[in-house]
Amino acid sequence: MRLLLVEDDERVAAALVAVLGRHGFQVRHARSGHEALDALVPDGNEPYRVVLLDLGLPDRDGFEVCSRIRAHSGVPVIMVTARADVRSRIHGLNLGADDYVTKPYDMGELLARIHAVARRGLAAAPEPTEQPPAPGPLEARGISIDRERRRVTVHGRDVPLTRKEFDLLALLAQSPGVVYRREQIFSEVWRSGWEGNGRTLEVHIGSLRTKLALPGLVEAVRGVGYRLIPEQPADTEPGR
Template identity: 50%
Template sequence: MRVLLVEDDDEFADALSTALRRHGHAVLRTDCGADALSAPLVDLVLLDLGLPDLDGIEVLRRLRQRSRVGVIAVTARGEERHRVLGLRNGADDYLVKPFGMAELAARMDAVLRRAGPAIPPPGHRVRLGAVEIDLAQRAVYRDAAPVALTRKEFDLLAALVRAEGAVLSRERILAEVWQTTWSGVARSLEVHVANLRGKLGEPGLIRTVHGVGYRLSARPDRSGD
């Protein structure tokens, strides 16, 4: 499961991210509401309500206006009025800190069962010119012929596809694909982009936005089998 953790407490976020990854989840973390609203598509959002830029309730409202993604409010606001406010404004569940990982995992599973997956289901393919990407099956084709990608190459391509043509900063790509913010990995990112361009046979498909990051040159066409 792909999880977006929106939490401005670094110590808590680091501990929770580690626990989630141990349970097999891919974690994308941000510490503010604005970045949460522009984040790539995920299966589930864990949202702290006490954020430095936007109130968590406002983030909830905006998320719910544009997506059916499952959202669990994970917060220190434990009063009944806060729980009611969160649930009425779009939270699928409400969990008060501190809590155990077993309880969180059970609630995540329950929310995902109710909401369904936000990421395209099996058989759903994305077309970029002559290139087709099956996000669920982790398969890529060019002119119907399979293209062999490494795990990181596919994860990078999938991140760009989910951005729908928007620019992804190098920092966001490193956090999502490499699970790090260490700038020393930036060279590896450049190599992976070059490899992708070569393997896909369309060098102009992935555009460099100098000083920022990368984006696809066209918005993906989505279709089902």
């Protein structure tokens, strides 16, 4: 099984490569985010079955590397890091990591986790001839969101949105009525943490409300987040 290890600490990497090699893994060691992304470019060789990703890389944050990997590949990613706080765990998993292991860890447990995500990745892999279906448009409250062409219309009227406004609307419209937590919105739209960025989200929500001109479309749930209201509420004021 081929495995990509992304770790800038040479001592830690050498120990891991030695142990993984004894357990039958063919390990490539990448020392930076740039080197890791280059290693994942298809080159005709057997694809990597798992990526072990450290977060403290010298050229870019491991969260960004995970986001870039997930944008182009379904290879299972295990974040292996000293960041043990809950916010980092949630952020990493929301970005698409399959597992999150904190240092120091038990080597037996790490091996078990590698095999577990590799099995899940193999089971989820499509047949070679299968083409992923194009995402259909999202419809809600007279809004049509074409995710392929990144186009939004309201009752047939084109509404130009910025990239982040579009991504924010598309996220909320995936499940009308469901409350999306602020932390989740920032992880999926901004690819960053929520803390200290509250004003940014409020500004984008306000801009969406103005451009779409649909009162009460996006409702704030105090202390939690936002949701898209699927039907026009009767005799209520727009959410603030």
